[in-house]
Amino acid sequence: MSQNMSTADRVVRGVVGIWLLAMAVGAALDRRNVVAAIAGIAGAGLLSNSLTGHCGGNALLGIDTSGSEP
Template sequence: MAFERNVGGIDRIVRGVLGTWLLLVTIRAMLNGQRTKAFATGIASVGLLFNVVIGWCGLNAALGVDSCQR
């Protein structure tokens, strides 16, 4: 199934930076034994980085938001 890209430009950059930062928070939380925090930030990080790599966001699609320049 192919999805039409709806994440681009500044939106994609912000998601990439935030996703990377959350990944670092996840690693630090795991090293400190904070499993709940690590789980929550890990899920958020994976979601944001998935959006960056694929260029598609389900919530954007549901809300009719498209930040790609065409």
């Protein structure tokens, strides 16, 4: 898989992913299991995108924000 995300895109997804995981923990402690599951899955997906630099959705739509970065 080639990278198709810019550094700024990766940072934003990483921050939002961490926030969603924190929200999932809070929701789980409050026994809101559906919210916890949805936030946890979304947060894990965004963190995965951030760490690998590849977004499957961007690839399907032909979007490449990496520009001229190596």
